[in-house]
Amino acid sequence: MTEKIKEIINNQINEEFYSAYLYLAFAAKLEKWGFKGAASWMKVQAQEENDHALGLFRFLLDRGEEPKLKTIAGPEAESFKNMLDIFSAGLGHEKHITACINNIYELAREEKDYALESFIKWYIDEQIEEESNATEIIDKLKLIGDNGSAIYMLDQELRTRLYIPSGPYATSNAAKA
Numbered sequence: 001m002t003e004k005i006k007e008i009i010n011n012q013i014n015e016e017f018y019s020a021y022l023y024l025a026f027a028a029k030l031e032k033w034g035f036k037g038a039a040s041w042m043k044v045q046a047q048e049e050n051d052h053a054l055g056l057f058r059f060l061l062d063r064g065e066e067p068k069l070k071t072i073a074g075p076e077a078e079s080f081k082n083m084l085d086i087f088s089a090g091l092g093h094e095k096h097i098t099a100c101i102n103n104i105y106e107l108a109r110e111e112k113d114y115a116l117e118s119f120i121k122w123y124i125d126e127q128i129e130e131e132s133n134a135t136e137i138i139d140k141l142k143l144i145g146d147n148g149s150a151i152y153m154l155d156q157e158l159r160t161r162l163y164i165p166s167g168p169y170a171t172s173n174a175a176k177a
């Protein structure tokens with residue numbers, strides 16, 4: 001594996017752990033506002049992000065490389081005023097992650113690393129879902145506006161999200177992770 005590829009994957013491990021951290025910061029803020037359902041949704045999302053990081057971690061080890069863990073930055077959640085602000089920031093973050101994943105795919109092709117090219121496709125597909133999930137909730141929040149009882153109902157709906165192990169090894173070989 002080339003140094004460039006090791007570097008980009010180690011960076012992505014950090015991005016995915018940061019994502020988990022960011023969604024936890026969102027969960028903290030939402031729960032402080034009394035939105036326990038939305039907070040729970042964010043905590044499930046954070047668990048999935050942890051799985052995404054571990055998928056990349058596993059890929060490096062399977063290729064004979066040692067993952068290098070970098071410092072995780074502290075997310076900034078102070079400027080948010082409402083649930084719409086938070087989910088919009090989440091969508092913005094997912095768009096950034098999509099760009100990162102696309103860069104990995106491009107590098108895999110440039111360096112003719114076919115194993116990485118195949119592996120990273122799971123993440124490309126996952127990003128379609130991540131952006132679509134966030135967009136759907138944002139659309140609902142825009143529709144609801146400041147209708148308190150509708151916001152309460154949406155919060156109840158978000159509470160129903162369950163954690164299902166995510167990542168490229170989640171269904172095929174969970175024991176490996």
Ligand code: MG
Nearest residue numbers: 016019049052
């Ligand atoms: Mg992710």
